[in-house]
Amino acid sequence: MNTMLRYSPPAVVLHWLLALLIFVTFPLGVYMHELPLSPDKLKLYSYHKWIGITILMLASLRVMWRVTHTPPPLPDGMVRWQRLASQAVHGLLYVLILAIPLSGWLMSSAKGFQTVWFGVLPLPDLIGKDKALGDLLAEVHEILNFTLLALVILHVGAALKHHFFERQPFMQRMGLGKKER
Amino acid sequence: MKLILNTLALFAVLTSSAASAVEYRTVLPAKSAIGFSFSQMGVSIKGGFKRFVAQMVFDPAKPEAARAQIDIDLASIDAGSSEADEESAGRLWFNRSVYPRAQFVSSQIRPLGNNRYEMRGMLTLKGRSREMVVPVTFKPGKDAAIFDGAFVLKRLDFGVGEGMWADVATVANEVQVNFRIAARGK
Numbered sequence: 001m002n003t004m005l006r007y008s009p010p011a012v013v014l015h016w017l018l019a020l021l022i023f024v025t026f027p028l029g030v031y032m033h034e035l036p037l038s039p040d041k042l043k044l045y046s047y048h049k050w051i052g053i054t055i056l057m058l059a060s061l062r063v064m065w066r067v068t069h070t071p072p073p074l075p076d077g078m079v080r081w082q083r084l085a086s087q088a089v090h091g092l093l094y095v096l097i098l099a100i101p102l103s104g105w106l107m108s109s110a111k112g113f114q115t116v117w118f119g120v121l122p123l124p125d126l127i128g129k130d131k132a133l134g135d136l137l138a139e140v141h142e143i144l145n146f147t148l149l150a151l152v153i154l155h156v157g158a159a160l161k162h163h164f165f166e167r168q169p170f171m172q173r174m175g176l177g178k179k180e181r
Numbered sequence: 182m183k184l185i186l187n188t189l190a191l192f193a194v195l196t197s198s199a200a201s202a203v204e205y206r207t208v209l210p211a212k213s214a215i216g217f218s219f220s221q222m223g224v225s226i227k228g229g230f231k232r233f234v235a236q237m238v239f240d241p242a243k244p245e246a247a248r249a250q251i252d253i254d255l256a257s258i259d260a261g262s263s264e265a266d267e268e269s270a271g272r273l274w275f276n277r278s279v280y281p282r283a284q285f286v287s288s289q290i291r292p293l294g295n296n297r298y299e300m301r302g303m304l305t306l307k308g309r310s311r312e313m314v315v316p317v318t319f320k321p322g323k324d325a326a327i328f329d330g331a332f333v334l335k336r337l338d339f340g341v342g343e344g345m346w347a348d349v350a351t352v353a354n355e356v357q358v359n360f361r362i363a364a365r366g367k
Contacts, residue, residue, distance in 0.1 A: 119223035
């Protein structure tokens with residue numbers, strides 16, 4: 001295996017940071033919106049929004065990096081449908097990590113709550129207060145999130161399958177370990 | 182409603198003797214508004230009250246004789262979201278089933294010059310009364326005069342947002358209240 005089979009360090013760092021933040025804020029989002037109104041609920045909403053905007057920033061960097069850098073090629077033995085599936089899933093993941101926080105930001109504006117990142121940086125309200133639009137965007141946010149969940153299961157499942165069942169050194173592609181030659 | 186009618190009747194009796202050249206006493210509800218804003222998790226939330234009865238007598242020539250009273254129907258609140266509107270009715274906030282309205286009654290109006298006035302009065306909310314000092318700007322107009330005022334109210338002074346909501350790090354204690362009363366003169 002040569003070093004070309006590994007994503008570049010910035011891509012790897014962004015991948016795992018995004019994974020960590022998504023694994024924190026997805027369940028937080030599911031949990032918080034069922035809560036009755038309380039100061040804790042307001043705090044959790046703020047934390048969720050702050051993490052979401054952080055994801056939007058990191059995802060923008062990740063996508064810019066991806067567009068300007070070639071990822072390591074897939075193993076030679078991989079069949080055609082798997083290559084196509086891999087491309088489709090990765091493409092959709094890139095779209096969703098941008099679209100989901102964006103839909104949350106717009107939803108928040110439509111519901112009349114400006115997003116102030118970490119209580120410090122006010123984000124502009126790109127759309128005005130509009131209850132019907134806010135409810136629609138809440139639906140969109142939820143659907144996109146559960147689509148992401150399904151794709152992440154596929155993504156992780158495929159990586160584990162290639163790594164453990166097909167005994168390809170697949171996990172190293174996203175690792176920061178010692179370079180193998 | 183009965184309370185309002187009684188107040189109106191009393192007001193009429195009290196004010197019938199006062200007559201002057203330009204006296205503003207007919208409030209135009211459609212052109213009047215009461216709003217507020219507060220900070221929640223560092224984010225400004227705007228709201229207001231849609232139903233209120235404002236009564237006033239104001240003669241720029243005799244400002245010390247001016248009077249104002251505002252009765253606000255707390256059920257008409259827009260607290261920024263339907264969830265917050267519902268929450269505000271509860272015991273920890275307005276306790277609206279016991280205290281359905283807020284009332285402001287002026288006690289003294291002092292001219293500051295340049296069409297600006299200082300209005301002192303008693304604000305009663307959730308059974309608690311506090312004296313407030315409210316700066317008001319008077320703008321004469323062809324159809325109606327506009328009275329704009331703004332002041333900061335500390336919600337905890339009135340027990341608004343008790344218990345878990347007393348944490349001012351989540352919902353600030355300071356509430357910026359602003360109002361615009363349009364009135365026609367005679």
